[in-house]
Amino acid sequence: MAQYRRVSGSVGLITLQNPPVNALSASVRQGIVDSVKRALGDQKVKSVVICGQNGVFCGGADIREFGRQMSGPPLVPMIHDIEAANKPVVAAIEGSALGGGLELALGCHYRISHSKAVVYHCFIMTMSDQAKLGLPEVTLGLLPAAGGTQRLPRLIGVPAALNLITTGRHVTAAEALQLGILDHVTEHNTVDVAVKFALSVTGESLDGRRISSFSCAPLSDLDSLFEEAMLKVRSAARGAIAPVACVQAVRAAATLPYAQGMEREKELMATLFHSGQARALQYFFFAQRAVGRWSTPSGARWDTSQPRPVRKAAVIGLGTMGRGITVALAQAGLSVVAVETHAKQLMEATKAVPSMLKRGAVRGGTTIEPDSITYSQNLQAVADVDLVIEAVFEDMALKEKVFQQLSIICKPDTLLCTNTSSLDVDHLASQTRHPELVVGMHFFAPAHVMKLLEVVYGRRSSPAAVATAMQLGKKMGKVSVAVGNCRGFAGNRMLKRYLEQAFFLLEEGATPELVDRALEEFGFPMGVFRMSDLSGLDVGWRVRKADGLADTSLTGTSARVRQGCRYSPLGDLLCEHGRFGQKTGRGWYQYDKPGGRVAKSDPWLHNFLDEYRARHGLVPRCIDQQEVLERCLFVLINEGFQILEEGIAAGPEDIDAIYVFGYGWPRHRGGPMFYADMVGLERVVERLERYHQAHPDVPYLQPSGLLRRLVANGSPPIHKWRNVIKNRNSQL
Numbered sequence: 001m002a003q004y005r006r007v008s009g010s011v012g013l014i015t016l017q018n019p020p021v022n023a024l025s026a027s028v029r030q031g032i033v034d035s036v037k038r039a040l041g042d043q044k045v046k047s048v049v050i051c052g053q054n055g056v057f058c059g060g061a062d063i064r065e066f067g068r069q070m071s072g073p074p075l076v077p078m079i080h081d082i083e084a085a086n087k088p089v090v091a092a093i094e095g096s097a098l099g100g101g102l103e104l105a106l107g108c109h110y111r112i113s114h115s116k117a118v119v120y121h122c123f124i125m126t127m128s129d130q131a132k133l134g135l136p137e138v139t140l141g142l143l144p145a146a147g148g149t150q151r152l153p154r155l156i157g158v159p160a161a162l163n164l165i166t167t168g169r170h171v172t173a174a175e176a177l178q179l180g181i182l183d184h185v186t187e188h189n190t191v192d193v194a195v196k197f198a199l200s201v202t203g204e205s206l207d208g209r210r211i212s213s214f215s216c217a218p219l220s221d222l223d224s225l226f227e228e229a230m231l232k233v234r235s236a237a238r239g240a241i242a243p244v245a246c247v248q249a250v251r252a253a254a255t256l257p258y259a260q261g262m263e264r265e266k267e268l269m270a271t272l273f274h275s276g277q278a279r280a281l282q283y284f285f286f287a288q289r290a291v292g293r294w295s296t297p298s299g300a301r302w303d304t305s306q307p308r309p310v311r312k313a314a315v316i317g318l319g320t321m322g323r324g325i326t327v328a329l330a331q332a333g334l335s336v337v338a339v340e341t342h343a344k345q346l347m348e349a350t351k352a353v354p355s356m357l358k359r360g361a362v363r364g365g366t367t368i369e370p371d372s373i374t375y376s377q378n379l380q381a382v383a384d385v386d387l388v389i390e391a392v393f394e395d396m397a398l399k400e401k402v403f404q405q406l407s408i409i410c411k412p413d414t415l416l417c418t419n420t421s422s423l424d425v426d427h428l429a430s431q432t433r434h435p436e437l438v439v440g441m442h443f444f445a446p447a448h449v450m451k452l453l454e455v456v457y458g459r460r461s462s463p464a465a466v467a468t469a470m471q472l473g474k475k476m477g478k479v480s481v482a483v484g485n486c487r488g489f490a491g492n493r494m495l496k497r498y499l500e501q502a503f504f505l506l507e508e509g510a511t512p513e514l515v516d517r518a519l520e521e522f523g524f525p526m527g528v529f530r531m532s533d534l535s536g537l538d539v540g541w542r543v544r545k546a547d548g549l550a551d552t553s554l555t556g557t558s559a560r561v562r563q564g565c566r567y568s569p570l571g572d573l574l575c576e577h578g579r580f581g582q583k584t585g586r587g588w589y590q591y592d593k594p595g596g597r598v599a600k601s602d603p604w605l606h607n608f609l610d611e612y613r614a615r616h617g618l619v620p621r622c623i624d625q626q627e628v629l630e631r632c633l634f635v636l637i638n639e640g641f642q643i644l645e646e647g648i649a650a651g652p653e654d655i656d657a658i659y660v661f662g663y664g665w666p667r668h669r670g671g672p673m674f675y676a677d678m679v680g681l682e683r684v685v686e687r688l689e690r691y692h693q694a695h696p697d698v699p700y701l702q703p704s705g706l707l708r709r710l711v712a713n714g715s716p717p718i719h720k721w722r723n724v725i726k727n728r729n730s731q732l
């Protein structure tokens with residue numbers, strides 16, 4: 001809806017009304033069309049202001065309408081009519097003007113917005129409380145097709161428009177003013193200022209105010225600008241089609257008259273609108289919001305659990321993870337006690353952490369106060385904190401000891417969290433006096449950069465403990481996903497199956513290059529082998545050794561079998577050769593030096609694989625990219641269904657958010673569970689069954705019960721899976 005009234009005698013004020021973000025639904029569009037008509041037809045009205053109710057201008061088109069039959073007046077002629085009006089129209093932008101919302105504002109003759117400098121916590125000073133503007137359609141698999149690709153370059157120039165349209169980034173009102181998107185910013189009530197302004201421009205000529213009549217500022221070398229832009233978008237999101245279409249649309253603005261540019265914009269939008277990528281990205285938009293509405297099998301829920309305030313936190317262990325967590329906590333405005341019992345490591349951390357904070361501040365345009373962190377070698381320093389995050393070496397005996405000590409030292413109501421990536425949270429809880437106050441907070445390296453946080457609830461974790469960890473994650477800018485306690489939780493448990501298949505493919509004749517190429521062409525930023533070289537092969541080796549798996553002295557058939565299932569010792573053998581990946585300059589690839597970044601094919605590795613296969617009587621066969629994708633991805637997806645069946649994750653959105661934010665799953669493919677839905681559950685079952693027949697010693701290739709049940713229920717779309725999922729208690 002849109003409300004229309006006349007204010008200050010001669011200003012028609014149109015207020016968009018569609019909470020929470022005044023999205024341009026059919027009825028809002030109809031309301032705007034009707035209101036504009038009224039304002040232009042009323043002789044008493046000399047100028048018009050468009051604003052949004054509740055301090056939000058407009059969050060853009062109503063994304064929920066995209067999957068349905070579109071009705072109501074279309075945006076393009078609606079905006080065209082506003083621009084063509086013979087009375088000045090002013091956009092009063094509070095909150096957000098995004099997508100179609102900004103396009104609507106670009107159709108107005110003037111744009112005024114809100115900006116206010118505030119200090120929002122004790123040591124980070126920032127410009128907050130100001131409007132956000134942007135054309136984020138690309139993040140939804142679309143382009144700004146209501147004239148955005150044609151008006152913005154005409155208003156702010158091609159390079160700046162290319163940047164905004166291809167990245168979808170939001171800019172603050174201050175930046176928008178600088179770029180020339182806004183005519184004016186105010187610290188006062190934006191609508192009042194806009195009304196006064198509208199009165200002041202009454203009767204003035206609008207000839208120079210209609211952006212569609214502008215020409216793009218000329219540029220000397222358009223071809224190389226667009227070539228560069230194309231290369232950039234292709235490498236930023238491999239295989240994503242919307243950024244490419246965005247570049248093409250902006251090129252049309254730079255080279256064609258407005259009307260032809262609009263035709264091109266429409267044509268390009270038509271290729272995107274019904275694409276699988278647009279569906280995936282729009283699904284993911286809602287999925288990442290859905291994970292905040294967490295629930296556990298015991299009935300704890302986001303809307304009935306009260307988080308506790310956390311002002312002071314401690315981090316125990318200042319290795320790579322601990323340092324990153326310390327930085328993330330400090331950046332979130334908490335006071336942090338950073339504890340490391342090894343003097344050398346502590347000394348290094350006291351230098352590393354402030355410089356990480358400094359780099360972060362430069363990147364984020366904020367100022368920091370390093371005094372918010374105190375360092376100590378003594379665990380007693382955590383006596384008065386509200387929450388502790390343990391990040392010591394991944395060793396159960398060590399962690400047990402730390403939790404026993406924390407339970408004595410800390411206040412009785414202190415929340416005790418572990419950053420373990422796979423160990424048993426319930427067991428650690430059992431070492432403490434208050435197991436209900438123990439949860440996992442599983443960060444991903446680098447912890448101050450990566451968006452994902454798995455919040456792991458144990459059997460006895462209280463709803464308040466889960467709510468507090470979830471809220472703290474949000475405060476740290478993370479996407480927090482609540483998961484149950486099991487080996488590897490959700491993310492690493494699924495990853496294990498994916499890694500195993502990659503190793504098996506090498507045994508059967510593939511090379512790391514072939515496997516990585518298939519995965520990178522699918523859209524992962526790095527294939528599995530390049531990724532494991534980056535993260536260090538020794539990490540998994542240590543875990544396998546602790547689990548009694550990494551025994552390379554075994555010979556004959558038993559060398560490739562553990563606990564009755566197929567096992568590949570390839571990773572263990574590489575580690576025994578000292579090949580830990582980038583850090584040693586050798587892994588699945590070779591690097592020019594230890595710490596080198598550029599992976600090169602390694603003849604040694606290929607010889608090693610040949611000899612290994614010969615030793616074990618494995619006859620290499622030709623493996624194609626499809627098999628790589630199906631084996632690696634379908635087994636991971638199958639584990640995802642198992643996780644859903646066990647209630648470790650509450651819904652497919654949780655798993656998809658974990659994989660997109662934590663494991664580089666290409667966002668334009670929606671996440672593994674969405675991908676399964678796209679491929680078709682029946683096909684996933686059929687391929688898994690086929691591979692299981694060929695590899696009966698790999699039980700995880702057998703389709704999970706839930707997957708079969710969904711197929712038996714007619715393969716309902718992903719948003720109906722929850723109806724079929726029967727949550728069970730967490731399982732260890």
Ligand SMILES: CCCCCCCC/C=C\C=C\CC(=O)SCCNC(=O)CCNC(=O)[C@H](O)C(C)(C)COP(=O)(O)OP(=O)(O)OC[C@H]1O[C@@H](n2cnc3c(N)ncnc32)[C@H](O)[C@@H]1OP(=O)(O)O
Nearest residue numbers: 023059060061062063064096098099100136146270273289
């Ligand atoms: C064959 C060819 C046919 C072509 C015809 C088509 C022609 C179409 C022409 C033009 C198309 C224009 C495209 C667009 O405008 S696409 C939309 C662009 N806008 C966005 O991407 C903005 C999305 N929203 C946000 O970024 C944020 O929500 C923000 C506005 C910044 C507010 O953030 P915050 O305060 O943190 O609130 P939440 O994100 O939690 O959102 C609150 C709830 O509102 C829902 N929401 C938000 N935006 C939209 C929207 N645009 N449409 C529908 N719903 C929206 C959001 O999901 C939250 O609800 P819930 O928690 O239930 O998920």
